[in-house]
Amino acid sequence: MTHEAPTYKLLALLGDSLIRSGASSATTTKTLLAVSSAAGLSGVTVSVTMGQLIISDSRGENQLPYTEIFDITPGSLAIQWRSKTEKIIEGLLTRDISTEQAIELLEEEDTSLHPVHWGFSLLGSGLLGIGFSQLLGAGNVTTVGAFLASVLVAAVYRWVKIARAPGIFRYALAGVVAVMVATIFNLVSPNGADVAITVVSSLAAYLAGVAAYAAVQDSIMGWYLSAVGRLLDALMCTAGLVTGVALGIGVAGWFVDDEFRFIRTLDAETTQIIDPLLGAALVSLGFALTCGGKKIQLLILTIMGALAYGLLLLTENMGLSSYGAVALTAVLVGRACVLLSKPMHLTSNAIMTVAFLPLFPGMLIYQGILGTIFATEGAVETLGEALLTTYCLSVGGTAGQYLVSELLWGARRAQFSKTKPGEKFDKVMVDEFNAQDIILPVFSKPFSKVTER
Known part of the structure; x- marks a missing residue:
């Protein structure tokens, strides 16, 4: 286990929560990469398939690669579970809650959210x-x-x-x-x-x-x-x-x-x-x-x-x-x-x-x-x-x-250019880590890796 163990645990809990509440592979991948980048990790790779989540970091402790594989049963849409998970993600990306707090909330969520009455x-x-x-x-x-x-x-x-x-x-x-x-x-x-x-x-x-x-x-x-x-x-x-x-x-x-x-x-x-x-x-x-x-x-x-x-x-x-x-x-x-x-x-x-x-x-x-x-x-x-x-x-x-997401991304790009002139805007990983970015769809072929800036 590397020195970033809490972050990996957070990624695993988030991936589990999203997949079991019916999230798509694209949504899960995009979210985990954003959280990884917000936590300061680079070189992180996320792979989501039906029933399995793979998280890898090619730059773990002492530059050793680190990989974890989780078996997660895909679930159907669970609105309350999904909504609460989205709120936790928003708190993480806007830095209103810490990694430790997010882990605690996700663990409570997993034990307290039961199937619909x-x-x-x-x-x-x-x-x-x-x-x-x-x-x-x-x-x-x-x-x-x-x-x-x-x-x-x-x-x-x-x-x-x-x-x-x-x-x-x-x-x-x-x-x-x-x-x-x-x-x-x-x-x-x-x-x-x-x-x-x-x-x-x-x-x-x-x-x-x-x-x-x-x-x-x-x-x-x-x-x-x-x-x-x-x-x-x-x-x-x-x-x-x-x-x-x-x-x-x-x-x-x-x-x-x-x-x-x-x-x-x-x-x-x-x-x-x-x-x-x-x-x-x-x-x-x-x-x-x-x-x-x-x-x-x-x-x-x-x-x-x-x-x-x-x-x-x-x-x-x-x-x-x-x-x-x-x-x-x-x-x-x-x-x-x-x-x-x-x-x-x-x-x-x-x-x-x-x-x-x-x-x-x-x-x-x-x-x-x-x-x-x-x-x-x-x-x-x-x-x-x-x-x-x-x-x-x-x-x-x-x-x-x-069509709509591209219009909204264009507005965010203009806002980003004003606040951070000369810096590169990336739809997949925006430097400001605002939750409004992560909830917009990204239309591209599967992306899986956080790269250094």
Whole structure:
């Protein structure tokens, strides 16, 4: 261990906190390099892959190299954890807190931040079911079924996750439960419910849209290892769900007649305005609740979800193609997310994940794969539509972030030139170590090393 042991411990704790709360490889790398530079370390290299964090210093004590490797399980978005970590980072970069204080805060954070309370988690899942059923134009009975199925699926998934079952089995069980609950509810409800909508709505939160979007965006940014990992995660998620749904349909087929349509191509409701907007708002609210959002964060994220879907409907009515409308909506929302990132203490990608959820093509990916297995007409076309939608969302969101962040970086460059004439401005490592710099996206291929000035 070198004389900089506290700094290395801080980097490890920060990396663990960021990755487990859902931060991207780019965000984690950029943050750790900034903290290293602020601590006076040079020659530090940071490498983030799916499940592993590597921190190296080629100039340790007596000029000996120093490397530590940490196994860290990638997590999903945890809003409160992420927000508190961002505040600690801000304190470090503005030198309001010391390394020792930051370590103490991070250790307290790790032990005090527990998973979202089961009541809020189940409520959020129920709202997700209601929201997606409204986006699909479901009636009142089907909406009630989607709510009940979503809550039960979430409860079972949470229990199996606590039991540490492999991910593919958790998703498979969720698929089985969704089909069985939808079937039973249809049989006991007076007017019947749309089984296909009930199943899709209850599973929408577990579909591959978010992971597929992240994989494409990482590829665009040049983070290919993370992209491959996220893509495999998306494939395993979908494979588990499809396996569970197929098994559930096989079991349910013993007890119901052929009139039950478990599988059919579902499209979002576009002939109305109020119901889809309300559905999009509930989807974002429900997802934010399951991720631990509170108070003003919930309000802003809910508004962003409704705004994103409203922009999509508006651009489609302007005559743009569906893919053009998705891309333009993603650009506008991406720009807004960059501006909201600092006041919300969340990176723009985290905000976009919630705002884009009503637009994610996970439902189409699921329908395409499941339809292909059961030889449903139009399944291949649906899968192709999902891939194009994912591409448009990723490229549009990244372009929106890029445009606004470059404008803000230009303003920071001008400010830096006035305060430190003759010195070099670097977007990756600004000498002033202001937190407003570190929270802005940097659009470049992976960078990994702090260099001397």
